[in-house]
Amino acid sequence: MDDQRTDALAANETPAERRINAILATNGERPATLMLATAESCTGGGVAARLTAVAGASDYFQGGIVAYSNEAKAKLLGVSRETLATRGAVSAECAREMAEGARHALDAAIAVSTTGIAGPGGATARKPVGLVYIAVATPEGVQAEEFHFPGGRAVITDAAAEAALLMLLRAVEGYVNG
Amino acid sequence: MDDQRTDALAANETPAERRINAILATNGERPATLMLATAESCTGGGVAARLTAVAGASDYFQGGIVAYSNEAKAKLLGVSRETLATRGAVSAECAREMAEGARHALDAAIAVSTTGIAGPGGATARKPVGLVYIAVATPEGVQAEEFHFPGGRAVITDAAAEAALLMLLRAVEGYVNG
Numbered sequence: 001m002d003d004q005r006t007d008a009l010a011a012n013e014t015p016a017e018r019r020i021n022a023i024l025a026t027n028g029e030r031p032a033t034l035m036l037a038t039a040e041s042c043t044g045g046g047v048a049a050r051l052t053a054v055a056g057a058s059d060y061f062q063g064g065i066v067a068y069s070n071e072a073k074a075k076l077l078g079v080s081r082e083t084l085a086t087r088g089a090v091s092a093e094c095a096r097e098m099a100e101g102a103r104h105a106l107d108a109a110i111a112v113s114t115t116g117i118a119g120p121g122g123a124t125a126r127k128p129v130g131l132v133y134i135a136v137a138t139p140e141g142v143q144a145e146e147f148h149f150p151g152g153r154a155v156i157t158d159a160a161a162e163a164a165l166l167m168l169l170r171a172v173e174g175y176v177n178g
Numbered sequence: 179m180d181d182q183r184t185d186a187l188a189a190n191e192t193p194a195e196r197r198i199n200a201i202l203a204t205n206g207e208r209p210a211t212l213m214l215a216t217a218e219s220c221t222g223g224g225v226a227a228r229l230t231a232v233a234g235a236s237d238y239f240q241g242g243i244v245a246y247s248n249e250a251k252a253k254l255l256g257v258s259r260e261t262l263a264t265r266g267a268v269s270a271e272c273a274r275e276m277a278e279g280a281r282h283a284l285d286a287a288i289a290v291s292t293t294g295i296a297g298p299g300g301a302t303a304r305k306p307v308g309l310v311y312i313a314v315a316t317p318e319g320v321q322a323e324e325f326h327f328p329g330g331r332a333v334i335t336d337a338a339a340e341a342a343l344l345m346l347l348r349a350v351e352g353y354v355n356g
Contacts (some may be wrong), residue, residue, distance in 0.1 A: 013281075035247075037310075038223075038244070039189070040223070040226075043227075044223075044226050044227050044229070044230025044231070045216075045218070045222075045223030045224065045225070045226030045227040045230065045237070045242060045244065045292075046223065046227045047223070048218075048222050048223030048226075048244040048246075049221075049222050049223040049224045049227050051222070051290040052222025052223065052244070052246060053222070053331070053332065053335070053336075055296075055297070055298055055299060055331055056299070057222070057246070058246055058300075059245065061246050061247075062246060062247045062249065062250050063243065063244045063245045063246040063247055063250035063254070064223060064243075064244040065228070065241065065242075065243055065244070065254070066223065066226040066241045066242040066243070066244070068226075068230060068235070068236055068240060068242075069206045069213075069236065069240045069241055070240050071240065071285060072240050072241035072284055075283075075284075076241070076243070076254070076283065078285070105253075105254065106250055106253075106254070107249060107253075112228070118233075119233070120233055121233060122236075153231070153233055155233065157230075157231070
C-alpha cells in the first residue's frame with residue numbers, strides 16, 4: 001500500500017510534458033505514434049516551450065502557432081471571423097477552432113489551444129482577468145474547458161499552460177490506450 | 179556621473195522584452211508603431227513567451243510560429259526544401275528564411291528566428307550541440323548571426339532566447355530611430 005501510494009504520488013509529480021515524452025518518444029525512430037501541435041494565445045508560447053524543454057520532443061512535436069492577434073488567429077489557424085466578432089477571441093468556440101486549426105496547419109493528430117485574459121488589462125464585465133478556455137482536438141473531435149485562474153499575469157499564464165499540458169496528456173493517454 | 183552610471187546599469191539590466199515594450203507599447207491604441215513576430219525552432223516558444231510575459235505585448239506582438247519539424251518550417255514559414263536538404267535546418271540560410279517567412283505569415287514589420295542544436299542529441303561532426311543561428315528580418319533586409327552556446331539543453335535555449343530578444347531589440351531601436 002505504501003509503495004503504491006508512493007508510486008502514484010511520484011507519477012503525479014512528474015510534469016505532464018515528461019509524461020507525454022515517456023509515452024511518445026521514439027528515440028529518434030520515425031514515425032512516432034502520433035504527432036502533437038499547439039495553438040496559443042494567452043500562454044504566448046509557454047506550452048510549446050515546456051513541451052520542447054524535454055529532450056526528444058522533436059520525435060512527436062511538429063510545432064505550434066502563437067496566435068496573439070485576432071488576425072493571426074484567423075489567418076494562421078482558420079478561426080472564423082464570425083466567431084471572433086460574435087463570441088470573441090476569449091471563448092470556448094474560439095478555443096475549439098484554434099485547436100482544430102493547429103491540427104490541420106501542422107498535420108498533427110492532437111492539438112491543444114489556449115485563449116484567455118491574462119491581465120492586468122483586457123477584462124470586460126463578462127470576461128474577467130483569469131478567464132481561460134483550453135481546447136484539445138483529436139481525430140475524434142474537439143472539446144473545450146473553461147477555467148478561472150486567480151492571481152497575476154504570470155501566475156495565470158503558468159496555470160493555463162499547466163492545465164493545457166494536463167489536458168494534452170489525457171488526450172495522448174486516451175489515444176494511445178484506444 | 180554616479181547617477182548616469184547607475185542609470186546605464188539599470189537600463190542594461192532591464193530585460194530586452196521590457197525595453198521593447200517601453201519603445202512600442204501604445205497603451206491599447208492602434209495602430210502600433212510597428213508589429214513584431216517570431217519564428218522559433220530550438221527555443222521552442224521561449225522567445226514568444228518572454229515577449230508576451232510583459233503586459234501590453236498585444237499592442238505590438240502579432241504572434242509567432244514554433245516550427246519544430248522541417249515540415250512546419252517549409253509549410254508555415256516557406257523555408258525552401260532546397261535549403262533544408264542542402265544547408266540543413268540548422269543553418270544561417272534557414273534562419274534567414276524563417277525570419278522572412280514569419281514577417282510575411284504574420285504581417286509583421288520585424289521578425290526574429292532561432293534554429294539550433296539544443297542537445298543532448300542531434301549533433302553532427304560539423305554541427306555541435308550549442309550551435310544556434312538567429313536572424314532578424316526587417317523591411318530593409320534580413321541578417322543572421324551564428325552563436326556557440328556552452329551548457330546543457332536549458333542553458334542553451336535560454337541563452338538563445340536572450341540573444342534573439344537582444345537582436346530584436348536592436349532592430350526595433352534601429353527602425354524607430356530611423
